[in-house]
Amino acid sequence: MWVQVFLLCISCFTLSTLSQTQDRASLHRSNDRAGHCQYTFTVASPEESSCSGNNMKPEVDGVLSRLTLLEALVSRLIAGEDGGAGTAVGATEEGLQEAFTQVTGERNQLQQDKEQLNRQIQGLQRRLEELSAEAESLRHKPCQQTHRPASDPAYDIGNGAYQEMKAEVTEVPASHLFPEGNFTGCGELQSVGDPVMHKKADSITGKYGVWLQDPEPLGDLYTNKTAWRINAVGKDVRQLFAYEDMDQFSQGFPMKVLVLPEPVESTGATMYRGSLYYQRRRSRTLIRYDLASEKLASRSDLPHAGFHGQYPYSWGGYTDIDLAVDEQGLWAIYSNNKAKGAIVISQLDPESLEVKRSWETNIRKNTVANAFMVCGRLYTVASYTAPNTTINYVFDTATGEGRAVAVPFKNKYRYNSMVDYNHAQRKLHAWDNFHMVTYDIRLGRANQGRS
């Protein structure tokens, strides 16, 4: 708009100047020296009546100065219009800058919060390691009090103090308790030998897993020497490797690979009477897979059992349902909402997988590393990483009672993901950080060894 006004002013100025000039202009016609007709158009100066040297200069200077002023005015007007638009753009940019600054600030704050949480986690991990080390050292100190009256309330399983009691339990060498020699009957766990390594997995899929031998094989196809292995790392675990015997197992070449009809969850599988028993992935469904026919023989949900990270062992790894076999049959070790994370033991029908009877213990499942059954008794392992830990708790399904114990147990490779009892061999099978190992165990007569 200002430009239009300026042009109008220029037109007025030009017309005005022209009209003034026309008042003093004259036209003459005459012949020049050569006889040609010559027209002369004369305009008088607005300030002078006759020409005298450079008398045009002031007028030209005046016009130039006016033009300069007008140019300056036009420049200011144009700058003003642009300045208005620039203000709007500037305001938008300012708003964006402010929003960006705010988002950046929030991001920085979140990063600071994350770093602080990481520091807290590291602090808690250090504290946990210190407490574990302290507990280990307490276990190895001589105990001043070796006897407690039967009425000692600390032995009351219902009071929840069993976890703290474990450091007070006296360790008595098995040889001292049973001088008569090896005991081959069913009894309480007295000692666990050093781990014997049979095979080391050579890839990341063997970080943890299950390896087993059937204590009571059926038919002629497989024997109690056949070794079975499942690498449990991965989302769709279905391969079951069969090895003719321990020599072949150690050499690493299976005689057969069976493909399971449903994927396996974690490391709680077990083997019994010609079948592999396992928990189906992401479910509380138990599956019996018949090894001879290579078919699913039965399946059943374990009622109310937690699964897929609800009630795992301290290791985690979706170890919610741990299946076990001993002299008395097939068991499930797990927890449910009613038990609020305490270990529940159920005896299962090996054919149908139906629950025959259940027991609720007072030991929280996530405080122990693993568990196994021997002669109808549940035993728990205190730590899956400590190289020198203990079997720290026993629960007897015959009496419905449990108590703390302290039977030394070694995690030689510091990441024990599976422990299972084989009653035919009287050994524990375990998978400790790529290493497939066995432990000899020693049992005593029932009720011996109790203080």
Ligand code: CA
């Ligand atoms: Ca187990």
